[in-house]
Each structure stands twice: as structure tokens, then as C-alpha cells.
Amino acid sequence: MNRFVPSNLVVLRRDVLCAASALLEEQVRASQAFSAIAKTLHRVHGELANSLAELAGRADADLTVRQLARRCQTLRTTLALVEQHYQADVVRQRDALRALLAAFNESSKVLAQTLVEKDLLDRHRMVLERVVLSYERVINWLPFIEEVLKEFHAIFPFDLFFVAFAEKHGLTAHLFYPGRPTAAQRSDLEPQLVRELLARLNQPFDAAVDLAVHYLDWTPWFGIATAQCYQLLTEKVPDHRSGLAGILGVGFGSPHARVRDRSQRTAPACV
Amino acid sequence: MRNLELYRDSNHLCVLLHETEGNEEEGIHSNQYLILHREEGVLLDPGGFGVMPDVLEAMLDYCTPEQIKAIILSHQDPDIVGGLASWLEITQAQVWISRLWTRFIPHYGLPPKAVERLIAIPDEGARFTWNDGTELELLPAHFLHSEGNFHVYDPTSQILFSGDLGAAEMSSAALSPFVDDFPAHVCQIAGFHRRYMVSHRAVAVWRATLGDRPLSMIAPQHGAIYRGRAITDFLAWIDELPCGVDCLQPGGRFLP
Incomplete structure (x- = not known):
């Protein structure tokens, strides 16, 4: 923005870009935290599932243990799906925010330029004409x-x-x-x-x-x-x-x- | 809040992005620099977590994220690297940092596969080359203060981007962005340099590395930028400064 652009437009541009960037940054941080938690969940759940599978595989295993082992396996698949869905959402939202940032930035520049030109031409036409006609x-x-x-x-x-x-x-x-x-x-x-x-x-x-x-x-x-x-x-x-x-x-x-x-x-x- | 252009010609621009106002940034105020050469950009020490939105907004005044080809990190501290994950998400930039830190940086939390974008700078330094062959020099400044530490020297603008060397613990927005009167500025930097710069030998080695490169400015990562007479005054001062382990005393005390 240059010194001819109305200050309220400068503030608007800054606020919107900063807010969208902050959202992006928070999302990156949240995604990293989710990934770390998901990794731990996978590990712990894997250990539990393996233990249950081992118990269920014994000849004397009762029905409940076998059912728990099956449900645990289902849960493992579900967890993977949740993470996959979440990360896909993260990528979509990140791309949308990046596109929003780029589009808003470009629009605000064009708008600022238009305002400068309109302001100049509207307010000073008579001054310019005085120069020419004299x-x-x-x-x-x-x-x-x-x-x-x-x-x-x-x-x-x-x-x-x-x-x-x-x-x-x-x-x-x-x-x-x-x-x-x-x-x-x-x-x-x-x-x-x-x-x-x-x-x-x-x-x-x-x-x-x-x-x-x-x-x-x-x-x-x-x-x-x-x-x-x-x-x-x-x-x-x-x-x-x-x-x-x-x-x-x-x-x-x-x-x-x-x-x-x-x-x-x-x-x-x-x- | 404003950008401060340090150098501009028809192909080359060096700008201090978003010169922050006092108390705007939690923790110590930091400087983020953009070098734009033709259509390619390089970000220097882009800042900690929470700083990115302001820096990005300021950067968009000059270029798009797609134009950023490299992010050069002087060292591994959180006020420099903390926001890196977000920059890696919105740019395709490579990240240059001392080889000592490439295995530690992922602990800040980086996006998947981002590690592949890290470039390890060897101890002896490196050159970043723009598309037209113009270069930035990555000069070793080890132990000033980090064990693996680099300054960026831009031969076009003759600006030395000096990381924490020359840094001031300034908090007031009322102060000038430039150091013109070095004797008046010393009180802002003396304590920091005595404690954070590792030794007089590290300074002497860096001075030999810097050699006689012409300097139009010394631009640190914190505080005001040195120009004119303040550059030679600062160099003369740092040449004589006992610091770091030179001042370390038994019991954890430091010589004043």
C-alpha cells in the first residue's frame, strides 16, 4: 500500500490478511498436534489389539475375548479413517485459505489503485484543465x-x-x-x-x-x-x-x- | 507498523518487513527481512509462532508466497524457527540452515515431507544463487551466538544480515530503526553481547571471514540497523569486547 491509499482500506487489508494468516497458522499447529496424538493412539491401540488377538487365538479363549478382539480391529480401521478424513480436510482448508489470502490481497491492491486514480481524476480535473488551457x-x-x-x-x-x-x-x-x-x-x-x-x-x-x-x-x-x-x-x-x-x-x-x-x-x- | 525499504534498485529490493511497534510482539521484538531479486524472493529468519500473520501481510505488499524460493535461517532459536511450519505450508521454499540443526528442526513440528526441503549449510558456508546468477553469500559466524550460525551477505546491496550479532534488546517503538549514534546505542547491546556471544576468539574468526567486504548496513535480527559511521564503530567495539566464556567465572558468575 502506498501513501495515497485511504487509511481505512490499509487497516481493512491488514486485518483481514492477518486474521486469515493467523487461522492458517493455528490450523497448522492443530494439525500437527492431531497427528502427534493420532500416532500415539495408533501405537497404543496396536499394542492392545495385538494382545487381544493373541488372547483370542488361544484354544480356551471365550466368546467375549474374541468379540473384543474383533471390535478392537474394527476400531483400528475406524481410527485410520478418521485421521485420513481429518487430514484431507486440513489440506482442503489450507488450500482454501491460501487462495483466499491471494485473492483478497490482489483485490485490495486493485481496489486501492482504483480509488487513487478515481480520487485523483475526480478531484483535480479542474486543476489539470487550468494547466492545459493556460x-x-x-x-x-x-x-x-x-x-x-x-x-x-x-x-x-x-x-x-x-x-x-x-x-x-x-x-x-x-x-x-x-x-x-x-x-x-x-x-x-x-x-x-x-x-x-x-x-x-x-x-x-x-x-x-x-x-x-x-x-x-x-x-x-x-x-x-x-x-x-x-x-x-x-x-x-x-x-x-x-x-x-x-x-x-x-x-x-x-x-x-x-x-x-x-x-x-x-x-x-x-x- | 510499516515496512522499511533498506535498498532498492530496478532489480533488487531489501526490506525490513513489518517493523513492529513496542509490545506488539510478545517476547523480544524481532526483525524479518525479505530480499526480492527480480521475481524471486528470499526470507531471512521469518520468526516465531504467532509472528507469521503480520510478516505475511507485510510480505504480500511485495511478492506472493509462490515467489519465495528460499528461507534462510541464521540459527535454530525459536524466535527464528518457531513459525517455520506455516511458511512451509504456504510456500514451496527450500530452508537453508546449518548442518548442525537439520536433525533438530523437525522437533518444531514440520509438515509431512518438509524435511526433504531442508538444505544443510556446511560449516564453511554456501552461496544462494538467484536465477540470473547473482548470489547471496552465507558467511559462517559460528558461536555468535549459536554453534552453527550463519550471516547473509548481499553483495548487491552490501547489507550484512547478521542474525543475533549487533542485536539490541529494544522495546520502544519510539526509537529510530537505524543506529546512527553508536556510543548512544551501546547500552542497548552490551549486556546481550557479553553474555550471548560465545568468545572473543569467535568474534575474531568471524571478522577474518568477513574480510574487507564493503558494508552499507548491518541488519541484525533484533533492534536497530547499523549504517554509516555506526558500522565501523560497532565493528571496533565488538573487536575489543570480552564476552561469553571469556567472562565466565566459577560458580556461574560472569565478569561485568
């Missing part, structure tokens, strides 16, 4: 954008904001980092970002890109270090309103990113 209308565009992003960052602490426009000479992309990432962090992140932007704008992968990087110095850099940890949320610029073909979006760190399919994490949607 591009060719506001003379001091950069100071204006930085002010907008300051407001945006207070509500949604993104690690990277970008806006890119496909213009006649190629792609113009503005990157805004809250704080100052290292050169190594930038060189890890930016090539991937450019690839995604070009792909989203249906541009050739080797199209010219004019990259302008801006640092928002009113906050330190808190971003996660590698591109593999980033999730990007993108919005196509509404070209019917701006006359520009473009894209904008935010990047933010997530520990899940390395184990999840990227295609499931980008959620393009038109404004």
Missing part, C-alpha cells in the same frame, strides 16, 4: 503553473508532474519535480517517461522531444528512486478545447509497481 493564453505560464501545482501538491503529493504537447517541430514536454531528484534518479525515470508519452501520443519512438525540467523548490524531494516503482496517471489534453494534441499527468511512487503488470496501472482517460 498554455497558450497566460504569458507567464511557468510561474502560473508552479502556483497551480503548489496547490495541487498540497492535496495530492505527487512525485512528478508533466505536460506534453505534440507541436509542429516535435514533442514539447515540461517536467515538474517537487524538490530536486539526483541526476541518476532523473536518468532512470525520464527515458521511460518519454517512451510512454510518445506511445500515448501515437508519435514515433524516435521523435524529437524538447524536454524542459523544472524544480519546485518549495518542497524537498521525497520520490522513490527508480522508474520501476513509478505509477503514471495520464490525461489526454482535450484538443477540442485547446487546439493542441497533448497529454498531461502525474507520477507517484508505489512499492507495488515492480510486481504488477504496468499495463494494468496506467489508466488513460479523456477529460
